[in-house]
Amino acid sequence: NAGVTQTPKFQVLKTGQSMTLQCAQDMNHEYMSWYRQDPGMGLRLIHYSVGAGITDQGEVPNGYNVSRSTTEDFPLRLLSAAPSQTSVYFCASSLRRTENSPLHFGNGTRLTVT
Amino acid sequence: QQQVKQSPQSLIVQKGGISIINCAYENTAFDYFPWYQQFPGKGPALLIAIRPDVSEKKEGRFTISFNKSAKQFSLHIMDSQPGDSATYFCAASRSGGYQKVTFGIGTKLQVIP
Numbered sequence: 001n002a003g004v005t006q007t008p009k010f011q012v013l014k015t016g017q018s019m020t021l022q023c024a025q026d027m028n029h030e031y032m033s034w035y036r037q038d039p040g041m042g043l044r045l046i047h048y049s050v051g052a053g054i055t056d057q058g059e060v061p062n063g064y065n066v067s068r069s070t071t072e073d074f075p076l077r078l079l080s081a082a083p084s085q086t087s088v089y090f091c092a093s094s095l096r097r098t099e100n101s102p103l104h105f106g107n108g109t110r111l112t113v114t
Numbered sequence: 115q116q117q118v119k120q121s122p123q124s125l126i127v128q129k130g131g132i133s134i135i136n137c138a139y140e141n142t143a144f145d146y147f148p149w150y151q152q153f154p155g156k157g158p159a160l161l162i163a164i165r166p167d168v169s170e171k172k173e174g175r176f177t178i179s180f181n182k183s184a185k186q187f188s189l190h191i192m193d194s195q196p197g198d199s200a201t202y203f204c205a206a207s208r209s210g211g212y213q214k215v216t217f218g219i220g221t222k223l224q225v226i227p
Contacts (some may be wrong), residue, residue, distance in 0.1 A: 100163075
């Protein structure tokens with residue numbers, strides 16, 4: 001199994017550009033989420049989904065959009081990139097949406113906005 | 115508001131020593147406390163987890179100690195090895211919610227030979 005796959009691994013954007021970070025999982029997990037990791041801030045939840053067609057906001061949702069049309073995919077869209085969105089982004093999934101099952105993380109996308 | 119406070123932010127331990135990382139939480143509804151280990155260039159991976167009905171859980175060289183009354187929990191790494199050098203995150207979540215896991219800020223551990 002591939003687990004959680006994120007693409008691209010690295011990306012450089014100019015301020016104002018848009019892009020989509022891709023996330024796919026092949027474990028038939030109900031729950032998927034996006035985190036950003038910044039020095040001294042830990043991992044902060046951006047958006048999450050508890051199933052196809054169901055999404056909700058996390059702790060830091062501004063400037064990001066998500067959708068979940070299939071169980072496998074959960075893309076994160078940056079509408080108009082800002083330097084404050086320079087970060088490492090992680091997608092994570094877990095088997096059950098309401099139980100405390102472990103999160104499985106991808107290897108991240110390192111995004112730089114200039 | 116930081117719901118899970120983690121310390122220290124960085125830690126240097128000699129090979130064979132004990133590494134100790136501490137976390138404190140505020141929300142008494144939390145009932146699941148995992149620790150994640152992250153190596154450079156990789157995503158975090160579950161290391162060990164505990165629920166508040168036990169005070170200690172041990173898996174190999176890794177032990178979680180849990181103090182429900184103080185709302186604190188800690189990770190102990192016995193006989194620390196250079197291969198343990200990584201960033202460690204404590205986290206907390208509650209049953210019934212939609213898996214909204216709250217993470218600490220992370221501790222970068224370096225084990226020196």
